[in-house]
Amino acid sequence: MTPPVLDITDLSATYMEDGRQLLALQHVNIRVQPGEFVCLIGPSGSGKSTLLDIISGLFAETHGTLAIDGKVLTPSQRPGATSYMRQRDLLMPWRNALENAALALEVHGYSPAEARDRAAARFEEFGLAGFEQSYPAQLSGGMRQRVAFLRTVLADRDLLMLDEPFGALDALNRAALQQWLVRMWEHQKQGVVMVTHDVDEAVFLADRVIVLSARPGTVVHEEIINLSRPRTRAMVTAPTFLAHRAVLLDALGLLEEVGV
Numbered sequence: 667m668t669p670p671v672l673d674i675t676d677l678s679a680t681y682m683e684d685g686r687q688l689l690a691l692q693h694v695n696i697r698v699q700p701g702e703f704v705c706l707i708g709p710s711g712s713g714k715s716t717l718l719d720i721i722s723g724l725f726a727e728t729h730g731t732l733a734i735d736g737k738v739l740t741p742s743q744r745p746g747a748t749s750y751m752r753q754r755d756l757l758m759p760w761r762n763a764l765e766n767a768a769l770a771l772e773v774h775g776y777s778p779a780e781a782r783d784r785a786a787a788r789f790e791e792f793g794l795a796g797f798e799q800s801y802p803a804q805l806s807g808g809m810r811q812r813v814a815f816l817r818t819v820l821a822d823r824d825l826l827m828l829d830e831p832f833g834a835l836d837a838l839n840r841a842a843l844q845q846w847l848v849r850m851w852e853h854q855k856q857g858v859v860m861v862t863h864d865v866d867e868a869v870f871l872a873d874r875v876i877v878l879s880a881r882p883g884t885v886v887h888e889e890i891i892n893l894s895r896p897r898t899r900a901m902v903t904a905p906t907f908l909a910h911r912a913v914l915l916d917a918l919g920l921l922e923e924v925g926v
């Protein structure tokens with residue numbers, strides 16, 4: 667049997683701040699199967715970004731084990747094992763859009779020329795055609811986000827991690843990229859862990875939605891989404907969709923606040 671693409675057992679994480687320990691995550695258990703699309707939601711400060719930073723090796727847990735593709739990895743073994751788009755993904759200002767997009771491929775051993783060719787072939791699909799030579803300062807916020815997204819997708823690991831990838835996009839751009847992400851995922855079938863604060867986006871995209879509590883973050887609810895694939899926009903008004911949405915808003919404790 668193929669092992670889970672991600673297997674986290676009893677993970678805790680602590681930051682040091684002004685000489686004090688701040689517990690960000692505690693007793694987190696998460697398993698993601700190959701090709702499964704998981705969305706992660708939770709209040710601000712619940713440790714969602716911290717969790718993805720730990721999985722990618724940018725930050726070390728204080729307790730627990732973490733396996734990728736069935737192999738337990740120490741923090742220093744994790745960089746490069748996953749494709750990761752951070753919440754505030756900074757492009758390198760001295761590299762143009764094409765060179766930024768090609769970065770992950772260069773890191774994974776392609777020559778700069780080959781990496782640029784492969785990246786260039788996807789610019790049209792990401793709505794970036796014609797902006798290959800533009801520098802980050804010359805791009806709109808949404809375009810910068812799409813370049814960072816393209817760079818992450820090109821890394822092509824078994825686990826794709828996205829931290830609010832569409833946060834800075836307007837509704838039209840956002841809907842287009844959601845559709846695009848679903849199509850790409852249906853085709854490539856990577857495991858995905860995507861952080862979003864948008865419950866509708868989570869239900870629309872995911873096979874399963876994991877809810878983290880307020881800090882220290884721990885898993886308080888898991889919702890398996892019973893919507894067929896391919897997903898279509900028409901589904902967002904279906905009773906099943908609305909039922910999932912209500913359960914998740916309840917788990918987040920938001921029902922009263924938003925007046926549902």
Ligand SMILES: Nc1ncnc2c1ncn2[C@@H]1O[C@H](COP(=O)(O)OP(=O)(O)OP(=O)(O)O)[C@@H](O)[C@H]1O
Pocket residue numbers: 681682683688690708709710711712713714715716717753881
């Ligand atoms: N480098 C750091 N040093 C100290 N504390 C940190 C650091 N990074 C995050 N924290 C703290 O850890 C907790 C979790 O932060 P994290 O960024 O993981 O939350 P989040 O769930 O991603 O929030 P958001 O939805 O706002 O992005 C917060 O209380 C935050 O202040």
Ligand SMILES: [Mg+2]
Pocket residue numbers: 714715716753829
């Ligand atoms: Mg975050």
